Amino acid sequence: MRAAVDAGTEGIIGECGGAAMCGTCHVLIEEPWVDRLPLFSQNEDDMLECTAAPRQANSRLACQLRMTDDLNGLELKMPERQR
Amino acid sequence: MSTAAAQVPHVDVDPFSDEMIDEPYSMHEVVREAGPVAYIPKYDLIVVARHAECQSVLTNWETFISSAGVGLANFRHEAPFRPKSILLEADPPDHTVVRTVISRIMSPKNLQQLRDRFEAEAVTMVDRALEKRTVEGVKDIAEYFPLKVFPDAVGLETEGRENLLLYGDMVFNALGPRNELFERSMEKYKPVSSWIMDHCKREALRPGGLGHLIYESADKGEITVDQASMLVRSFLSAGVDTTIGGIANTLLTLARHPGEYAKLHANPTIARQTFEEALRYESIVQTIFRTTAKPTEIAGVEIGEDRKVLTLLGSANRDPRKWTDPDRFNVERNPVGHLVFGAGIHGCVGQMIARMEGEIVLRTLAKRVKEIRLAAPHQRHLNNSLRAMRSLPLELVPA
Numbered sequence: 001m002r003a004a005v006d007a008g009t010e011g012i013i014g015e016c017g018g019a020a021m022c023g024t025c026h027v028l029i030e031e032p033w034v035d036r037l038p039l040f041s042q043n044e045d046d047m048l049e050c051t052a053a054p055r056q057a058n059s060r061l062a063c064q065l066r067m068t069d070d071l072n073g074l075e076l077k078m079p080e081r082q083r
Numbered sequence: 084m085s086t087a088a089a090q091v092p093h094v095d096v097d098p099f100s101d102e103m104i105d106e107p108y109s110m111h112e113v114v115r116e117a118g119p120v121a122y123i124p125k126y127d128l129i130v131v132a133r134h135a136e137c138q139s140v141l142t143n144w145e146t147f148i149s150s151a152g153v154g155l156a157n158f159r160h161e162a163p164f165r166p167k168s169i170l171l172e173a174d175p176p177d178h179t180v181v182r183t184v185i186s187r188i189m190s191p192k193n194l195q196q197l198r199d200r201f202e203a204e205a206v207t208m209v210d211r212a213l214e215k216r217t218v219e220g221v222k223d224i225a226e227y228f229p230l231k232v233f234p235d236a237v238g239l240e241t242e243g244r245e246n247l248l249l250y251g252d253m254v255f256n257a258l259g260p261r262n263e264l265f266e267r268s269m270e271k272y273k274p275v276s277s278w279i280m281d282h283c284k285r286e287a288l289r290p291g292g293l294g295h296l297i298y299e300s301a302d303k304g305e306i307t308v309d310q311a312s313m314l315v316r317s318f319l320s321a322g323v324d325t326t327i328g329g330i331a332n333t334l335l336t337l338a339r340h341p342g343e344y345a346k347l348h349a350n351p352t353i354a355r356q357t358f359e360e361a362l363r364y365e366s367i368v369q370t371i372f373r374t375t376a377k378p379t380e381i382a383g384v385e386i387g388e389d390r391k392v393l394t395l396l397g398s399a400n401r402d403p404r405k406w407t408d409p410d411r412f413n414v415e416r417n418p419v420g421h422l423v424f425g426a427g428i429h430g431c432v433g434q435m436i437a438r439m440e441g442e443i444v445l446r447t448l449a450k451r452v453k454e455i456r457l458a459a460p461h462q463r464h465l466n467n468s469l470r471a472m473r474s475l476p477l478e479l480v481p482a
Contacts, residue, residue: 005419014419015359015438018142019430023191042183050192 238292259467
């Protein structure tokens with residue numbers, strides 16, 4: 001989320017700055033990567049019910065994904081809207 | 084003094100003196116430019132004032148813990164002035180349980196249900212203000228939502244709500260040193276302390292409010308009844324003075340920048356972003372602390388275990404390393420990433436309701452008011468950690 005915001009990426013708002021409070025850094029993870037990400041917290045799970053575009057099976061909050069070497073090459077899509 | 088203090092630049096400043104609370108920006112620059120980490124001898128204190136280091140301290144909760152207090156006092160060595168907050172002054176895993184409950188209650192989905200009521204209240208407020216034309220910006224506008232609309236939403240009774248101001252003032256003073264500001268606010272708070280605690284109880288809160296939602300989590304066994312009462316206390320201490328000051332600072336800033344207000348008046352849909360930029364420009368919360376749980380380093384500087392670290396949020400929000408032209412109030416800026424709500428797992432849990440209050444107040448004003456003018460000089464209310472306002476006489480020119 002922070003990388004996207006710092007790069008001025010259209011379609012990621014990240015209004016709460018990464019506290020998993022706003023649901024405006026919603027992303028859709030491409031199939032091969034879905035199972036390679038860290039598991040949800042209950043908090044992220046709750047917040048994904050609050051996103052502007054409806055949640056899908058591959059929905060995550062970008063602010064809860066800490067980038068590591070294992071995630072190098074991660075592919076994701078933006079939902080239609082964030083608010 | 085630890086070895087860390089010998090390595091880092093010393094800055095001879097007192098962020099908690101009356102002068103620095105009233106006008107902190109020169110002090111911010113001194114600390115920020117001294118280095119990524121500095122040392123304040125008066126309080127034997129490590130301080131970070133740049134955006135990157137503040138953000139890194141706030142998000143690295145494993146090393147920079149909250150359970151030893153988020154003020155100057157180190158709870159490992161001195162007793163807290165009140166029973167510790169189970170939210171603010173706690174670490175995972177204990178923190179995670181209550182944070183999950185309160186986050187769900189304060190989620191955008193739940194808050195959306197309050198929006199219509201909030202918007203109707205804003206119209207009433209602006210109607211009254213425009214009738215007067217010259218208003219006291221703190222009482223007539225800034226306090227209206229945090230003292231009326233927000234406590235209504237929590238389910239608090241109407242009588243005695245001004246007690247919340249005394250409580251909030253004391254709590255935020257208590258994050259600083261035991262100076263005169265703290266002592267005075269503690270004296271004023273004492274007579275109302277039982278009122279506050281009584282109003283955290285379930286029977287004191289109206290059914291259907293946010294307070295009752297917390298108790299319903301206790302019914303489900305997610306938290307205990309005692310924890311529910313403590314979480315209501317968090318609402319009452321953290322959700323009032325902060326939002327009042329945030330809105331008051333925004334009004335002052337808009338009155339001082341008529342060109343920027345004109346942009347908002349021409350396009351009220353930028354109200355949310357305008358509030359956000361005003362929060363960055365004059366940070367209502369200026370200071371918050373962490374404590375090192377183990378020896379660590381910040382920007383290559385070694386810091387020992389059990390050290391208090393002060394993050395200067397207002398300074399981070401004007402750090403030229405992060406922001407272009409940081410001392411300029413610019414409603415067209417994208418201010419995402421400012422630290423006025425903190426960051427990471429302890430990021431303000433009420434930030435979405437605070438944003439909604441600020442946005443609705445500003446948007447409603449922007450539609451109906453052509454100009455906001457300072458009718459007389461404003462006066463700050465001094466508090467150890469808040470950039471608060473006592474008086475803000477404003478003239479509103481109707482559209």
